[in-house]
Structures are given as structure tokens and as C-alpha cells.
Amino acid sequence: MIVLVAGMPGSGKSIVSSIAKEMGIPVFVMGDVVREEAARRGLEPTPSNLNMVAKKLREEYGPTVVAERTAEKIRRTNNSVVLVDGVRSLDEVNVFRRYGEVIIVAVHASPRTRFERIRRRGRPGDPKTWEDFVARDLTELGFGLGNVIALADHMLVNEEKSIEEFRTEAKKLLDKLLS
DSSP states (O other), X not given: OEEEEEXXXXXXXXXXXXXXXXXXXXXEEHHHXXXXXXXXXTXXXXXXHHHHHHHHHHHHHXXXXXXXXXXXXXXXXXXXXXXXXXXXXXXXXXXXXXTSOEEEEEEEOOHHHHHHHHHHHOOTTOOOSXXXXXXXXXXHHHHTHHHHXXXXXXXXXOSSXXXXXXXXXXXXXXXXXXX
């Protein structure tokens, strides 16, 4: 079983991933493929560089390249359940369907909430301004992320609740999926 976690930047995907790790589920972060490629190309992980690399990768190798590179990493494991953080298109979903049962979990939070979270977390490559944040959102939506969220099997809403409350909801869902 491959649990695909989809959501806009700052929605809480990494919280779901951290719970999966605590449960012993291997986690593969699709954004790591883009960060690895940026490093390989000698680029700093700035928002504009990561957006550019994500677009270039897809232009050069096709719309499923990030999913294919992630799937290659998954193939090297012997786990019957894995979680993939950051699927962005239905084409990518279909790549994972070739390797097992796919369950899509969407994580949602409002743009303002996500922007504030991103500003607080300060991860390399995160947008610093509202304009950069909106540009990143539009890039994500351009890949088809909205379609994945709309067709998700499960939805976790991460709005107006504490991290502990959201963690409890996410753990409950992952427990349900594993049973």
C-alpha cells in the first residue's frame, strides 16, 4: 500500500509524515528529488531556483519524472506500506498505482494559515514574501495538485487547531488505513 499525501505548501503534510515515521512507515518526500536535483545543478535552494528546477525537470524528462525517481527509491525497500509526501498530479498518482494499492490523503489549510506557518518554520527554499508564496502556490496548482486534492480518498483539515489535535487526527487516520 502506498499512502500518497497531497496538500499545498504549509498545509501540514510533514506532520502526517512524521507520524508515519513514528509508526515505522518509511516516508519518501517528493520535494527531496527537486532539492537533490537543484544541488546536483549547483543551485541554492531558493524558492525561485526550486520552482525553476521543478519545472525544468518536468520539461526535460516528462511530467512524471519526480514520481518515477521517488518510486525507484521505494522499489529498493521491502516494506508493504510506505508513505509518499508531496504528490502533485494525477499523472504522478498513476505512476504509484503501477506499484501497489494507492490511497490519497489530502491535507488542507487556508492560504493565510499556510503562509504564516511557512514564515515561522523558515525551511530553506521557503518563500519569504506573500508574492513569492502566491507564485509557489500557482506553480503547485499548475502541476495539477488541485486535481489530486479534489480526488483524495481522505481529507484532513488542518485549520484552527493545535499541532497536537492535528497529530491526533492524522494518527487516527493512519491507524485506520493500516487496519
